[in-house]
Amino acid sequence: MTELLLVATGLRKSYGQTAALDNADFSIRPGEVVAVMGPSGSGKSTLLHCLAGIVRPDGGQVRYRHRELSEMSDAERSALRRDEFGFVFQFGQLVPELTCVENVALPLRLNGVKRREAERRATEWLDRLEVTDVSAKRPGEVSGGQGQRVAVARALVTGPRVVFADEPTGALDSLNGERVMELLTAAARDTRAAVVLVTHEARVAAYSDREVVVRDGRARDLEHAA
Amino acid sequence: MSIGHTFLGLLESGPRHGYDLKRTFDERFGHDRPLAYGQVYSTLARLLKNGLVEVNGIEPGGGPERKRYAITAAGITDVEQWLAHPEKPEPYLQSTLYNKVVLALLTGRSAADLLDTQRSEHLRLMRELTRRKSGGDLADQLVCDHALFHLEADLRWLELTAARLDQLAKEVRK
Numbered sequence: 001m002t003e004l005l006l007v008a009t010g011l012r013k014s015y016g017q018t019a020a021l022d023n024a025d026f027s028i029r030p031g032e033v034v035a036v037m038g039p040s041g042s043g044k045s046t047l048l049h050c051l052a053g054i055v056r057p058d059g060g061q062v063r064y065r066h067r068e069l070s071e072m073s074d075a076e077r078s079a080l081r082r083d084e085f086g087f088v089f090q091f092g093q094l095v096p097e098l099t100c101v102e103n104v105a106l107p108l109r110l111n112g113v114k115r116r117e118a119e120r121r122a123t124e125w126l127d128r129l130e131v132t133d134v135s136a137k138r139p140g141e142v143s144g145g146q147g148q149r150v151a152v153a154r155a156l157v158t159g160p161r162v163v164f165a166d167e168p169t170g171a172l173d174s175l176n177g178e179r180v181m182e183l184l185t186a187a188a189r190d191t192r193a194a195v196v197l198v199t200h201e202a203r204v205a206a207y208s209d210r211e212v213v214v215r216d217g218r219a220r221d222l223e224h225a226a
Numbered sequence: 227m228s229i230g231h232t233f234l235g236l237l238e239s240g241p242r243h244g245y246d247l248k249r250t251f252d253e254r255f256g257h258d259r260p261l262a263y264g265q266v267y268s269t270l271a272r273l274l275k276n277g278l279v280e281v282n283g284i285e286p287g288g289g290p291e292r293k294r295y296a297i298t299a300a301g302i303t304d305v306e307q308w309l310a311h312p313e314k315p316e317p318y319l320q321s322t323l324y325n326k327v328v329l330a331l332l333t334g335r336s337a338a339d340l341l342d343t344q345r346s347e348h349l350r351l352m353r354e355l356t357r358r359k360s361g362g363d364l365a366d367q368l369v370c371d372h373a374l375f376h377l378e379a380d381l382r383w384l385e386l387t388a389a390r391l392d393q394l395a396k397e398v399r400k
Contacts, residue, residue, distance in 0.1 A: 202377070206352035211345075213342060220342065
């Protein structure tokens, strides 16, 4: 079996008196799509934020390719998020002043890729996500479904090893949501990117290879336990 | 599904042989469950007896499979009434899963584990249907969607029950 890419053990995180994570475990392999499920307020998003190095857990470990995230400097973690991780949130979080192609090219530009090359690669991804026609438009001028596909293109354009998707279809209707999931999972499988998919919708989780259930801050990772 | 009414609906566009009816039925509605020949001919015999279809011709070569069936005026009325009549919604009040949850609580076993195992099994089937949908035509997609929405409803019930287990435990142990 392929080696684990990202592993979390015994994660704990509290906000004030409230324990968001209480001894949560998680693991994912390259090319795998794992759904993180659970009711609202169960700690799903906190788990994702800890895994992605956005939030520092109070206890426990997150290891990415044998490196402990808490041992990295802030700059190293930022570089990791920029170079190796991709993010898709419920609302696209596209930059409203930039066109769609500029939005997708943005992570490449931040990595020092020249504008023409960055926009060429961005256009390829927009094409793959079937939204080439919105390239020159600004996020405010496109539909929710189109905007979310642009956001997926932006998350994948740098060739990340892990894509973190937090309720990526939460703001979409069924048909658009399905198409976004089909395109996201197909693209991730093609590029062997792992996808951590936070969702409370079973029909979205059905696009995953397996699920991890979070309840009261405890993640039950059957794979990890095995 | 009412096979008889479906046959009548298929016969409205023109007379067909038994084999042709079976093939069209299987293609459009059969999916995982193709009709057995016995079902086809027993259904046609019943429709014939009730005057809803008639034998429109027998082709040389003989044998029951060579008969061509046509819908009658009574058959058209029958299928029309069937289509206009709403299906009775399933009440789903007898749930094995609910019984299992209560029994687990009563016997001191883990109802949460039971629900987790069930969720996993539901999701396994939902994944299978989702894969089938992505490779299928529109008919496949709609049939799979119907199943997926029902499974999703079950899962929502599982989640709600999981969130109320403590409360339910108190109720059942009274």
